[in-house]
Amino acid sequence: MIEENKIWLAGDSDNKCFLLPALSNRHGLITGATGTGKTTTLKVMIEGFSALGIPTFVADVKGDVSSLCLKGEMNEDIEARLNKFGINDFKFDNFPVQLWDIYEEKGLPVRTTISSMGPVMLSRMLNLSESQQAVLNIVFHIADDEGLKLYDLKDLTAMLQYVYEKRSEYSGQYGNIAANSITTIQRTLLQVKDQGGDLFFAEPQLDINDWLRTDENGKGYVNILQSSVLIQSPEIYSMFLLWMLGELFNKLPEVGDLDKPKIVFFFDEAHLLFRDMPSSLLNKIEQVVKLIRSKGVGIFFCTQSPSDIPDVVLAQLSNRVEHALRAYTPNDQKDVKAAAQGFRQNPDLDLTEVITQLKTGEALVSFLEEDGSPMIVQKAFVLPPQSHFGAINEEKIKELSVQEPLYTKYKERTDSISAFELLNPEEEEEVEEEEEVIVVGEDDEKSSMEKELEAIKLEKERIRLEKEKLELEKAKKEKKKKRRGRSTAEKMFDTAVTTATRTLTNKLIRGILGNLK
Numbered sequence: 001m002i003e004e005n006k007i008w009l010a011g012d013s014d015n016k017c018f019l020l021p022a023l024s025n026r027h028g029l030i031t032g033a034t035g036t037g038k039t040t041t042l043k044v045m046i047e048g049f050s051a052l053g054i055p056t057f058v059a060d061v062k063g064d065v066s067s068l069c070l071k072g073e074m075n076e077d078i079e080a081r082l083n084k085f086g087i088n089d090f091k092f093d094n095f096p097v098q099l100w101d102i103y104e105e106k107g108l109p110v111r112t113t114i115s116s117m118g119p120v121m122l123s124r125m126l127n128l129s130e131s132q133q134a135v136l137n138i139v140f141h142i143a144d145d146e147g148l149k150l151y152d153l154k155d156l157t158a159m160l161q162y163v164y165e166k167r168s169e170y171s172g173q174y175g176n177i178a179a180n181s182i183t184t185i186q187r188t189l190l191q192v193k194d195q196g197g198d199l200f201f202a203e204p205q206l207d208i209n210d211w212l213r214t215d216e217n218g219k220g221y222v223n224i225l226q227s228s229v230l231i232q233s234p235e236i237y238s239m240f241l242l243w244m245l246g247e248l249f250n251k252l253p254e255v256g257d258l259d260k261p262k263i264v265f266f267f268d269e270a271h272l273l274f275r276d277m278p279s280s281l282l283n284k285i286e287q288v289v290k291l292i293r294s295k296g297v298g299i300f301f302c303t304q305s306p307s308d309i310p311d312v313v314l315a316q317l318s319n320r321v322e323h324a325l326r327a328y329t330p331n332d333q334k335d336v337k338a339a340a341q342g343f344r345q346n347p348d349l350d351l352t353e354v355i356t357q358l359k360t361g362e363a364l365v366s367f368l369e370e371d372g373s374p375m376i377v378q379k380a381f382v383l384p385p386q387s388h389f390g391a392i393n394e395e396k397i398k399e400l401s402v403q404e405p406l407y408t409k410y411k412e413r414t415d416s417i418s419a420f421e422l423l424n425p426e427e428e429e430e431v432e433e434e435e436e437v438i439v440v441g442e443d444d445e446k447s448s449m450e451k452e453l454e455a456i457k458l459e460k461e462r463i464r465l466e467k468e469k470l471e472l473e474k475a476k477k478e479k480k481k482k483r484r485g486r487s488t489a490e491k492m493f494d495t496a497v498t499t500a501t502r503t504l505t506n507k508l509i510r511g512i513l514g515n516l517k
Contacts, residue, residue: 028298031308032304067389096219102199123137167182263296265297286316318367351377
């Protein structure tokens, strides 16, 4: 609920806990064991942001967040909760929702390109070793230097094969390229394809600005990633969320502190993001979390225990809601103590004991005050959501999946000329020949003039592809010739210049997480 342009999330009529929009870019944390009320807290928070005109993004893992699009209904539990708060004017409401789905089944297709994700996050997704990541990085460098665009999996596969065949030639300029590393990456790509990677890596790529929308009533759109299937591929799930965070960081301008954020981003099942994460990538995420608030972005991590979040990231999360934790094992007991120490202490509460005794829907709450200091932690019940609670039917999912104008923008995949076509022009010609047979055979009633025009068009396209192939081969031959004909001093100088130029270019083009700027 909104009161005086603040989100009333929990408390009672005398002691209200408000989340201040202006300080929600200081990020937050929602934790608690399964079944303790995290989803309710998440929905009430999203409703508040939407009502204030703030777009949000959230992954719907269990399938019950999408019901934000429907008005809620009174029941005994909600009536009892409202009586506890002393609320007499509670109104049910619905909120604008846009569904997204990597698998293109229950939402708009959401895609990125291989090049946009970059070698850093792609290596993490593929679970590559340090040496394999170094080889993948070289492959990206070669593709950039030779103008070979990497959009989809077949582009990267073709590029790996190309570098494999030329590895002895490239090793002198880029460093050692181990053949077994390339073959390992190729095998891993097959697994990613089986998990839906061929749908995820494609064009047109998601335009992050399409998430920064409000409806005709001024409510912020709730962008929901359908994740009940995606969560079964945790590497793709976590790296996709991280890629989106990088996109927001790269694409949004610096705005400083605003009255309200441009978008609030919710990481559900956040433990998957940080599991077995190398320290080099963790350091970059810490930096992004620190700096992205100046872009007007708030980040909330949702997970079972604060211990799921690395300390360097946890230290950046100022707005906290802690539902009940269980203390059945020694490790559980350590988690409870750590969670209790994360709050500004309340002398009236023994937090270590209270955390294990919280009821469903009850939580320890501590948000930032107007002066930026954390409020003394309060034990409070979370308000009921204004929207429907539960799943929505297939008919409603379909309706939300074909909303204009984004449906027209994203529904059809495109396949631009890129590394695969340039490195395998003969396969492209075979496709063209097949299309020619189909076109001529399908319509016997066409005039001879129409057939001749189609034949001319196909021949022109074949000649164009052949010309591109010849130009590419000519450029490679000239490059080899120059390499053979230069003195050792010239080679050393050119290598130094190339390396310096490439380093500068990558800094200008790619952001902290390796996304293209």
